[in-house]
Amino acid sequence: MSTDPIPAASPSLSRLIRELHKLPGIGPKSAQRLAYYLIRLSDEEAFALADAINSVKRNVLFCEHCQNLTDTSPCAICTGPQRNREQMCVVEDPLDVVALERTHCYQGLYHVLHGAISPLNGIGPDQLKLKELFNRVSGGPVKEVVIATNPTLEGEATAMYIRRGLAGQDVRITHLARGLPVGGSLEYTDELTLSRAFQGRQEL
Amino acid sequence: MAHPRTYHCEALTLKQAPFGEADLLVTLFSRERGKLRAVAKGARRSNSKLVGHLEPITHLRLALNRGRNLDYVTQAQVIDSFPAVKNDLQAIARGFYVAELVDGFASEAHQNLPLYDLALAALGRVAQDSNPDLVLRAFELGLLRVSGFMPELYRCVECGEGLVPERHRFSIDLGGVLCLECRPPSAQIRPLTLRALKVLRLLDRTSLADLHPLQIDDALARELKTLLESAVEFWLDKRVMSQSVLDQVAMEAPA
Numbered sequence: 001m002s003t004d005p006i007p008a009a010s011p012s013l014s015r016l017i018r019e020l021h022k023l024p025g026i027g028p029k030s031a032q033r034l035a036y037y038l039i040r041l042s043d044e045e046a047f048a049l050a051d052a053i054n055s056v057k058r059n060v061l062f063c064e065h066c067q068n069l070t071d072t073s074p075c076a077i078c079t080g081p082q083r084n085r086e087q088m089c090v091v092e093d094p095l096d097v098v099a100l101e102r103t104h105c106y107q108g109l110y111h112v113l114h115g116a117i118s119p120l121n122g123i124g125p126d127q128l129k130l131k132e133l134f135n136r137v138s139g140g141p142v143k144e145v146v147i148a149t150n151p152t153l154e155g156e157a158t159a160m161y162i163r164r165g166l167a168g169q170d171v172r173i174t175h176l177a178r179g180l181p182v183g184g185s186l187e188y189t190d191e192l193t194l195s196r197a198f199q200g201r202q203e204l
Numbered sequence: 205m206a207h208p209r210t211y212h213c214e215a216l217t218l219k220q221a222p223f224g225e226a227d228l229l230v231t232l233f234s235r236e237r238g239k240l241r242a243v244a245k246g247a248r249r250s251n252s253k254l255v256g257h258l259e260p261i262t263h264l265r266l267a268l269n270r271g272r273n274l275d276y277v278t279q280a281q282v283i284d285s286f287p288a289v290k291n292d293l294q295a296i297a298r299g300f301y302v303a304e305l306v307d308g309f310a311s312e313a314h315q316n317l318p319l320y321d322l323a324l325a326a327l328g329r330v331a332q333d334s335n336p337d338l339v340l341r342a343f344e345l346g347l348l349r350v351s352g353f354m355p356e357l358y359r360c361v362e363c364g365e366g367l368v369p370e371r372h373r374f375s376i377d378l379g380g381v382l383c384l385e386c387r388p389p390s391a392q393i394r395p396l397t398l399r400a401l402k403v404l405r406l407l408d409r410t411s412l413a414d415l416h417p418l419q420i421d422d423a424l425a426r427e428l429k430t431l432l433e434s435a436v437e438f439w440l441d442k443r444v445m446s447q448s449v450l451d452q453v454a455m456e457a458p459a
Contacts, residue, residue: 025224119300119446120219120260120307126452153259153290153300160293164458181250188253192285 013039065136067112067129069094077110084108086143090133090162092116092150100148108146111136116154117161125161134165144172151178151193210269210278213237216323217262218307222248230258230277231307232266235320239310242268244277254280261286261299261327288331294457295331297450298340302326305344308440309351318350325412334417337425342407342415344432349408353439356380357405362388369398374431376438400427 013035021031038046062068063075070076077083077097087108091097097110113128137145147162149155163173179197180189189197215234223229228247233239247254257264257280267279289299306323310316326343333339348354359366360383361375371384374396381401382393403420410416420428437444 117449119297119449120304122443122445122448124449124452125456153261153296156290157293157296160296161453164293164456167458181255183251185251185253190256190259190285191282192259192287192290193256195287 066110067114067132068097068110069112082107085141087146088137088142088144089146089148091148092155092158096148096150106146108144109142113149113158116149116152116158118154119157128158130161130165133162137166137169137171142171144174147173147175151176207270210267212265212267214263214265214283215240216303216306216320216327217258217260217264218303219260220258226252228254228258229274232264233306233310233320233323234266235317236315238314238316239307239312240275241312242275242277243271244280247277257282259285261289261303263324263327284328286327286331289327292331294450294453295336297446297453298330298336299327300446301340301444301450302330302343304444304446305347305436305440308442308444309347316350319347322346322350322412329412329415333415335420337429338418338420339412339415341403341428341432342410342412344436345404345407346412348432348435348439351439353379353435354408355404355435357401357408360386362386367401372396372398372401376431376435394431396431397424397427399424400431403428 016038017028017031017035020026020034021028023031026034038049041049059071060069061071061073063070063078064073065078066075068075068077084107087106088111089100089106089108090111090113091100092113092115094112097112100106100110111129111133113130113133115123115128117123117125117128136142145162145166147159149158159175166173177200178193179200180186180193186194213232213234213236215232218231218233218239220228220230223243226246226248228244229241230244230247231239231241244252244254244258246252247258249255254277258277262282263284263286265281265283266277268275269278286299289295302323306319310319322343326339326346329339330336330343345354355374355376356379359381360372361378361380362382363386365383367381367383373382373384373393374380375382375388375391375393378388378391381396382388382391387393403418403424406418407415433444433447
């Protein structure tokens, strides 16, 4: 009986399946299917994928200012001449920057924390880019810090920690509005969201 | 007779994790069936009818469908979202600590009503009590009691003799107090002050719901914290992850 949990005809193929199996959400069957798909790709396409992985691992680094992922530090957003340097939006992940940039409604700078305070996973303030945030805000041109952490319990805890850390600084601290999602339904909204939506009601 | 496909239960959410493209894997501690893990389909989408209901530290009424491996949450109604816990950073850290310990001590598919009531009582008081750390100590001792690890506080665990005041020590691995005469080899023995023993006995005799505010000084609070946290970690047999975050948040709290 084979001891390899992922047997394949060739050792190279087995290795590829094992590596793909390490990716999040990829089970052994999906890893096998992806590996056989990669083999059927043209050389050009397969090497382009390998090259993209190579390049991202060699070239991508943290921006020295906003901690976002970038090829050059400081990143394009931090050096953008049109950007409002008096506003800083704090987000949990680089993907949140992408989501906010898609809205075209914010022209300030960002700060990426790379996570949120998550006690159950042992992630405390020290594991996040919070010191960098406090250093950036103190003595800098920033006049408003917009906290855009996720509206989860971990995100709220992170927002409270930031508010506590910035207390005493001469900056306005704001928070993205909490409330009803577009396309949602009052009937199915939980009490906490509904009460916050009510608190944040606006004049029509 | 086959089990019906849908069932209802009352539960406390302990934690959640992303699952698949837009689903959540929720760990629940239910009144009727003990700990269970269930999938909430599409619950990460902002317009899902379940979004917001399944946040950790929420007391819920749920409808679930049985699945082959995991059950599926189909409906959720909040009984108590513990807003006082969620509006304060230290209370959130304490709430996560309670949730992690319940997750660690609860058994899957095994009803444990005393633990269920203890968890709800602790979350109900942890943000509103004048001494929330004492609530946590009462919770830890209660947790050991309902899980069958209650330390002996009245007689020497080795010889069974009643204790003489000021002439006692404590051993977590032996499970209680020791007189000065007993020196079992290989046992981990630590000092225990009479004041700490008295507070432990008081917490033993009082339910968390009936606990009255008690003013205790910093040294005694530290002794009780170290002792009970060590006992909980010893019986849990793993590190309590939320403890370090709780300690850091408390240490940095403005005076």
